[in-house]
Amino acid sequence: MEQLGDGERWRELAAANGMNANSMIHPGDVLKLPSGTGSTPVKPTAKTYTVKDGDSFWKIATEQLGDGNRYKELAEANGMTEKSVIHSGDVLKLP
Known part of the structure; x- marks a missing residue:
């Protein structure tokens, strides 16, 4: 959880993306960061x-x-x- 500074904040990340503990994410998915993080989502470029x-x-x-x-x-x-x-x-x- 490099962007949020603490892995314990995964619930905030999940909620910001309409997900829960059972949701799957895949390479190339673009996630929204919870408000107040000061960062904007960046889509990684696939090789x-x-x-x-x-x-x-x-x-x-x-x-x-x-x-x-x-x-x-x-x-x-x-x-x-x-x-x-x-x-x-x-x-x-x-x-």
Whole structure:
């Protein structure tokens, strides 16, 4: 809870976003900060990669993530499986 200065303030954050203890947040979600924090919400920029001829999940994971064994994570981050076909020009989200 870097923005609020205290992890115990999670309830305030949840309330400011119409959530509760059971709510899920996901990478890329934009959250409103409770009033009085002096900060405005900032949407993080997702890192992406544009597929080139000859690319595979393994090759992209090796080059972009530093470990080819993360190919399944790369596929899953894009709603695919490791058997999904990718094409030159596809834009993939990097985990």
